[in-house]
Amino acid sequence: MKRLRVLVTAGPTREPIDPVRFITNHSTGSMGYAIARCAHRLGHQVTLISGPASLAEPAGVKTIRIETAQEMYAEVKKHFLAHDSLVMAAAVSDFRPRQYSAKKLKTNSRTAFIQLKKNPDILQWAGKQKTKKIIVGFCMETENMFARALEKMCLKQADIIIANKISKFAMPFGPGRTDILLIGPDSLVQQFRKISKDKVARILLDKIADLWYKKHSCRCKQR
Ligand code: CTP
Secondary structure: OOOOEEEEEEOEOOEEOOOOOEEOOOOOOHHHHHHHHHHHHOOOEEEEEEOOOOOOOOOOOEEEEOOOHHHHHHHHHHHHHHOOEEEEOOEOOOEEEOOOOOOOOOOOOOOOOOOEEEOOOHHHHHHHOOOOOEEEEEEEEOOOHHHHHHHHHHHOOOOEEEEEEOOOOOOOOOOOOEEEEEEOHHHOEEEEEEEOHHHHHHHHHHHHHHHHHHHHOOOOOOO
């Protein structure tokens, strides 16, 4: 098996409002860390770009810590070329406060407004430059999971997308089991119920390796 160079992002990003407050989400990083650990176990060379997470750095994995979406974007851009695959397991904050206040904001009014600005879409950027690299996206949906996942896959030119369902009964955050749809090239769909993140990681990494070989077989015209 070829030793692939796998770039993985994990965890949430933090978008600072003032020295005390920030915008973030529920991501714990467990999916991305499971992928990084498994990829290392399989003999791949792994770089992990992690938002704030309280998980142990996987042994043998080069781990780069960032806080904001812009910092994650800068690190992905720096390392993308030197890798065969990018797995965007991070829950990147879509927006950041338009202005950071160096002084703590005072709460003496009854309402407050924070103007938000769109963050760069890292997966979409990668999809545009991918050449023969294998690009993987994740999504979390409360409704129309399949349709929305397909839409994101096309828009961001991902080769594979893994969709997680969020509901009262299924919270995909943290180390527990999860229900997923894995959509591969040609919209081939596989459904897994109550599957562990370690198992998702192994299935995904086998798919990445398969796809890498397909794209690099001499009959593949894409450059
Ligand atoms: N993503 C990214 N950069 C962003 C936002 C998301 O690279 N600024 C990546 C995530 O890492 C994930 C995929 O895009 O792999 C889908 O993220 P998701 O938040 O579900 O989708 P969005 O495109 O942000 O759409 P929405 O939040 O409207 O559902």
